[in-house]
Amino acid sequence: MSQQLVNAIALGSIYTLFSLGLTLSWGILNVLNLAHGAIFTAGTMFAFLLTEHAAGLPFAVVLVAALVGSALLAVLMEAVAFAPIRARSANALDAEMRTLIASVAVASIIVTVVGIQSDHQPYALPQSLLERHRYDLLGVHVSNVQILVLVAAIVLSVLLVLFVRRSRYGRAMRAVAFDRTAAGMVGISARTLQLAAMALSGALAGVAGVLLAVYLGAADAHMGDSFLLKAFAIIILAGVGSLEGAVFFAYALALVETLVGYYLGGDVRDALAFVLIVVILVLRPQGLAARQGWQRA
Amino acid sequence: MTAVLELRDIKVRFGGVKAVDGVSLALEPGHLHALVGPNGSGKTTVVNTMSRLVTPTDGQVFLGGQDVTAAGPHEVYRRGLARTFQGIRLVEGLTVRENVLLGVQELPTARSRAGRRRAAEAADEALERMDVHHVAQVAPAALPYGVQRRVEIARAVAGAPKILLLDEPVAGMSAGERQEISAVLGRLRDDGMTMLLIEHDLRFVLGLSDHLFVLNFGQLLAAGDPAATAALPAVQEAFLGRKHVPA
Amino acid sequence: MIDWFSGNEGYIQGALVAALLAASVQVALRAGVLSFASVGFYGVGAYGTGYLTATQGWGTAPAATVVVIITMVLSWLLALVLARLRALYLAMATIAFVLLVQIGALAWDSVTGGPLGLFGIPPALGTGGVALILAGVLAVNALTQRGAVGRRLLLLRKDEALASALGVNVRHQHQIAFVWSAVLGSLAGISQASLLTVFTPENLGFSVMVSALTALVVGGTWHWSGPLIGGVVFSWFLSAYLGFASDYRGVVEGALTVVVLVFLPKGLAGLFELLDPGRLRRAAAGPTGGPGGVSAGVPGGASTGQDRPVPAQEMGVSS
Known part of the structure; x- marks a missing residue:
């Protein structure tokens, strides 16, 4: 059982990195970005191609390259699809729906390309990229990869929270999440802010993807799908835009899923995130839907 | 009273x-x-x-x-009880007359066929009363602000x-x-x-x-x-x- | 002609069902309800019909009737449960519902046949029957796009607070749209089960939702003909003529969707507007301009001028 907990912590760390990126784009751009899972997958493909064509690169370089590649991909998506669509939408509902569908379309492109690139087979990052070690801690096996995943999640979460709390960009992001016209007050254009949010979001997805690929030993074109919906459950539990909440609920969900899977079986575990989404949305809509306060009109 | x-x-x-x-x-x-x-x-x-x-x-x-x-x-x-809002709230994609029809079509009296006809007449009267009948078929966004406001008032008073x-x-x-x-x-x-x-x-x-x-x-x-x-x-x-x- | 039809019948059937499913999402959206729940009811319709006919030996007509009634009851209850959710939150909850239906289909062996699905469903409807259902649905949607109902729907999706201040019972209208959407989804499922004669959990879930949305948006979200156009383009033309490049299908579909989203906000149906601008301008009333509704979540006084597709040459004095 304690072995299961170690696995839950590693899983929670991946959930954390994945969800933080998604909650940024929802909170700041008001887009339900269904391509986030595809960008996560693209991160693993960047890493894979790099290790194929430039064997022997240190892991840190591969990780950073995948991070940059995913960030650029997310920025490209924002610049080519989301921003023009928002600019031509008649109202909020129209913009939300059309960016959501655009994100699905972009995901379809990315997943198809990754699928062709990998011949629709799982692909593995080379063992030499990161030598595995196992440690015995109080009778539980812990691998260096699990520790790396945990440390990466903690460090990146803390950096992101500090960035959003302390930096000018972060303050502008919070201002925009609260009031969509407020970015200008902090002296940063909404345009810059949206691109920055998407870059951060994509970078986090890329890092999460590479770490998961290293952790599991392999990746495939559709690996992002299941994470996407779990991340939505986490964001809804935490409240859209709440970074600290996303971190907490990422670990909580991983833990509960692990326990449920252990005691009740895989079917129940797989349904858990979706049931949580519906139940939480129904029971606590006032807290979650606070931005829809048209009574203030 | x-x-x-x-x-x-x-x-x-x-x-x-x-x-x-x-x-x-x-x-x-x-x-x-x-x-x-x-x-x-x-x-x-x-x-x-x-x-x-x-x-x-x-x-x-x-x-x-x-x-x-x-x-x-x-x-x-x-x-x-009818009201107008602080900002202009006319519906894009509808003409001036159609916007004013919105003010009468949901009333209980507009359910029957005859009621709908009377409601449409009331809307046309309101358009004349607010002196916007000559722009009835125009998209409201094309109109000056003051005229748009009169269209809104026409919509509010059309249902008496x-x-x-x-x-x-x-x-x-x-x-x-x-x-x-x-x-x-x-x-x-x-x-x-x-x-x-x-x-x-x-x-x-x-x-x-x-x-x-x-x-x-x-x-x-x-x-x-x-x-x-x-x-x-x-x-x-x-x-x-x-x-x-x-x- | 007959050769041509038999060679294309599979694609035509696919297009008909895709159009029904796209229409089911459309009738929710056009009332301002961002719900994909109808894709879940597509599963309810397909499995319900499959179970009653193939497993219980009912005729298709009574089975379909009972399934539609069950759909109405279930969707009404779901509408009550989800009544307070809006926009992306409702979208998210209904996506979860769609996935739960798929998980339920996998787990509820005794009714759904589990991963293997149901087979031996009688092909009672046929291409003609499904085409009739679709024609009826599109006729209703076309009629309700105009007149008092059309105006009310436009008002609902453009400005809920204004709608309620003009006598529209917003919650009630949303529930009606939700149930009507579910019924159309269920009809699509009934049609699909009858056409394929088999139905498995593979025919459900996220990818089905994505196809329905894509067909709708590319076809034209705000015009009654949009679902039909989208269904024909994706499930017929692209499937029939892109077969050789099926590996790249995801890329072609995705790119086409993005291009249409960016350059044709009203979808392919919007192209007709170029031929007949006067009639469609009022009827479809989709977006053509304005700086995106990023602040429209709070329709306050300042929203003037944001929500108005005015051709530049018409721009008179505005706020």
Whole structure:
């Protein structure tokens, strides 16, 4: 059982990195970005191609390259699809729906390309990229990869929270999440802010993807799908835009899923995130839907 | 004589903020009432409470003597309470006439075939009454601001409401447009329409209204004859005096 | 002609079902309800019909009738449960519902046949029957796009607060749209089960939702013909003529969708507008301009001028 907990912590760390990126784009751009899972997958493909064509690169370089590649991909998506669509939408509902569908379309492109690139087979990052070690801690096996995943999640979460709390960009992001016209007050254009949010979001997805690929030993074109919906459950539990909440609920969900899977079986575990989404949305809509306060009109 | 609309000790809190703090007032038939107050005094919240877009924390709303505190906004509309909003709220994609039809088509009287025909006639009459019938087939966005406002008022009066609430109808308008709307409201008053005009500019309502309510910090500061009420030192101070720090 | 039809019948059937499913999402959206729940009811319709006919031996007509009634009851209850959710929150909850239906289909062996699905469903409807259902649905949608109902729907999706202040019972209208959407989804499922004669959990879930949305948006979200156009383009033309490049299908579909989203906000149906601008301008009333509704979540006084597709040369004095 304690072995299961170690696995839950590693899983929670991946959930954390994945969800933080998604909650940024929802909170700041008001887009339900269904391509986030595809960008996560693209991160693993960047890493894979790099290790194929430039064997022997240190892991840190591969990780950073995948991070940059995913960030650029997310920025490209924002610049080519989301921003023009928002600019031509008649109202909020129209913009939300059309960016959501655009994100699905972009995901379809990315997943198809990754699928062709990998011949629709799982692909593995080379063992030499990161030598595995196992440690015995109080009778539980812990691998260096699990520790790396945990440390990466903690460090990146803390950096992101500090960035959003302390930096000018972060303050502008919070201002925009609260009031969509407020970015200008902090002296940063909404345009810059949206691109920055998407870059951060994509970078986090890329890092999460590479770490998961290293952790599991392999990746495939559709690996992002299941994470996407779990991340939505986490964001809804935490409240859209709440970074600290996303971190907490990422670990909580991983833990509960692990326990449920252990005691009740895989079917129940797989349904858990979706049931949580519906139940939480129904029971606590006032807290979650606070931005829809048209009574203030 | 029963009041058309009455508020009894209305309190509205948003989170910890008291937007309206114990307002009671009655609107008498055939009068043009004005509700004035500095920005942030709670005027719009009062209107939203009357039209049931905001549910009061405490207190009651009566429409035609009936308690409508628990009714929805669509119900009070169907019972004869019409309103306009501070910003222009015309529906894009519909013509001027179609926008005015929106003002009659949801009324209980418009359910039958004959009712629908009478409703359409009422809409056309309202278009003429507000002198916008010549732009009936035009997209409203193409029209000047003052004309758009008259279309909105046409939509509000087309269903022959018992009371019309106007939330700052001249906000952001030029002097000419203010004159135009002022004339429209004067005509409606002369026709016997019961109205409540919300405005932050005391001077605009003085020649127009026949009953004045002054709101400040969510409470009624004074009420009565417009000229006399406006001359009260407390009212003068609220509008012209030094800035208050809201509690 | 007959050769041509038999060679294309599979694609035509696919297009008909895709159009029904796209229409089911459309009738929710056009009332301002961002719900994908109808894709879940597509599963309810397909499995319900499959179970009653193939397993219980009912006729298709009574089975379909009972399934539609069950759909109405279930969707009404779901509408009550989800009544307070809006926009992306409602979208998210209904996506979860769609996935739960798929998980339920996998787990509820005794009714759904589990991962293997149901087979031996009688092909009672046929291409003609499904085409009739679709024609009926599109006729209703076309009629309700105009007149008082059309105006009410436009008002609902453009400005809920204004709608309620003009006598529209917003919650009730949303529930009606939700149930009507579910019924159309269920009809699509009934049709699909009858056409394929088999139905498995593979025919459900996220990818089905994505196809329905894509077909709708590319076809035209705000015009009654949009679902039909989208269904024909994706499930017929692209499937029939892109077969050789099926590996790249995801890329072609995705790119086409993005291009249409960016350059044709009204979808392919919007192209007709170029031929007949006057009639469609009022009827479809989709977006053509304006700086995106990023602040329209709070329709306050400042929203003037944001929500208006005015051709530049018509721009008179505005706020």
